[in-house]
Amino acid sequence: MSLDTQPISMTGPNRAEVVGPKSRDEFQRALRITPGGSMRAAPFFAPHPPYAVSGAGCWITDVDGRKFFDCANNFFSLVHGHAFPPVIEALHRVLDDGTAFGLPTTSESSLAEAIAARSPKLEQVRFTSSGTEAVMYAIKAARAITGRPMIAKFEGAYHGAYDDVEVSLDSTPMNWGDSSPKSVLYARGTPVSTAAEVLVLPYNEPESCRELIRAHHERLAAILVDPLASRVGMVPIEADVREVIQDCCDRYGILLVVDEVVSYRVGYHGAHAAFGFEPDLVALGKIIGGGLPVGAVAGQASHMAIFDHTKGKPAVSHGGTFSANPLSMTAGLAALQAYTKDAVARLNRMGDALRAEITEQLKRRKLPGQVTGISSIFRLHLKNEVIRNYRTSFPSPSQRAALAQVHFAMLERGFLMTPNCSGSLSAPMSETDVHDLAAALVDAIHETWKQSPWE
Ligand SMILES: Cc1ncc(COP(=O)(O)O)c(C=O)c1O
Missing domain, CATH: 3.40.640.10 (Type I PLP-dependent aspartate aminotransferase-like (Major domain))
Structure with a gap:
């Protein structure tokens, strides 16, 4: 990660404290004017997402001044990151x-x-x-x-x-x-x-x-x-x-x-x-x-x-x-x-490296899970069974709960993924960023596993 970032390193179960006070106020304001407190269902997670104010490259800044390394990329739509x-x-x-x-x-x-x-x-x-x-x-x-x-x-x-x-x-x-x-x-x-x-x-x-x-x-x-x-x-x-x-x-x-x-x-x-x-x-x-x-x-x-x-x-x-x-x-x-041929090839190589590193680390630390996807896209599953389709990917209740926990643990570490723990890479990301992302994800999975193992 580049040095000008301030990754969030808060730990602890109180989710309301992790997403900042200004975001909380904005959510309360929004609840009065729109059902559910925001205009889209997909980005929602409890207690509520942070409110974004700006983005640059692979970083988003929220209303509380916190920075997130953005792997959600507005649900895969930003291949060059923000404000390209x-x-x-x-x-x-x-x-x-x-x-x-x-x-x-x-x-x-x-x-x-x-x-x-x-x-x-x-x-x-x-x-x-x-x-x-x-x-x-x-x-x-x-x-x-x-x-x-x-x-x-x-x-x-x-x-x-x-x-x-x-x-x-x-x-x-x-x-x-x-x-x-x-x-x-x-x-x-x-x-x-x-x-x-x-x-x-x-x-x-x-x-x-x-x-x-x-x-x-x-x-x-x-x-x-x-x-x-x-x-x-x-x-x-x-x-x-x-x-x-x-x-x-x-x-x-x-x-x-x-x-x-x-x-x-x-x-x-x-x-x-x-x-x-x-x-x-x-x-x-x-x-x-x-x-x-x-x-x-x-x-x-x-x-x-x-x-x-x-x-x-x-x-x-x-x-x-x-x-x-x-x-x-x-x-x-x-x-x-x-998005030239070279740009596509570079992002695809970085995606391969990301998935390979996560896979290797999960095995080494004996954590149940795997990452699917190809190219610059990835998705986490907290199971070892071979995943070929909707039914084999369907999470158990404890896996579903753990995915939500991993998602939030990543937010604590300063990484934004989609709420189902998928994401995509964008061109401003470096190979070091990808390594940091893999390390943070495996760490978040490990922490979640220690707190509440899933089956
Ligand atoms: C595969 C696929 N098709 C269609 C859509 C709908 O696109 P939009 O959200 O722009 O309506 C999406 C949105 O995520 C999608 O993932």
Whole structure:
């Protein structure tokens, strides 16, 4: 870690004392004006998260003046860390010219061209304001193109906050069914009919996938795949499953939609290329916005024509008041231009080193746990069993509690991860930082294990 930091070294069980008093006051203020005291559920942890005021490189400063080494990177969306100078300079250059127009701007074509230049599979692009919308439009397009109603997705996979793709997002041993996963509705109020339109596949179980897809193929518009889905365990999709999916899509005329909202960063050409997929449509988001709100659906021009509005009402009408706003486009272009082949390779090497060091240290200290992920992404599991999918990654109650404790113990040490103990590296991090992160994580696991061992 660089020397100008003041890592938090408080210990002790009183969580209210660990997150500073100004953050506590801000949380109380927020509770009066918004349910739950903050605008997003995912970053929440008890008693409440610190409130951020600024970020620079891989550091965040909170309202109490505390600094955190940021491995959450706004949920994998910042590949260059905070306030990346090329992004900030590019934004300064356009800011005075206005922020949103009821007209297209040249910046949208520039970012679309930059995305298309990285993969021949992404011939055309339509921007949205979030990854949720990107997945939603990809599904609408697939249904319109095929004239079929159903989609297939993997058990546990998160694809945004859209009824269909939330199916079986948090199923449990109590309701997930046998080896053919049940379609379990997520949010209360989701129409029951949604379950019938979503086929849930078991991740990394090729033969079950083939059987399930074969049984439903006449009604299937799309198979939705994130090849490195966090909530599935952050384990890469295995080659034989990829082959089954690709084969079923080709054989039955089902569209393959790859959700790369997070996993786009794993390779210069995107995750579909890194994993060898031939996608029909791809959903993007996060890093392609350079830290500003964004999403995109991209794919072959023949499929993307479904959005063409120049000849009257399009088959799928796509809009969005802030879609392709020039700030997101400008920031995204600067971020993508700096994410060169060398930058990708360096971050991926550092990710390999991080996972290898954590694995080695956990073994040496005989602590039950493992770290999954590839490239610059990692996720901690507090079990030794082989993790291949949602069910095998599913934590026991004591593991779940221990993960929350490890997360907080990391915060005490000055490291911010996502509340499920996953994270990503960013370009400003050094090899020493990565070593410090590994050491802190193993130390936090050790401390948690001593206090309350899990099973
Ligand atoms: C794989 C995946 N798809 C889609 C989304 C939705 O993106 P957004 O939060 O921008 O709506 C996310 C968000 O984390 C994601 O992880």
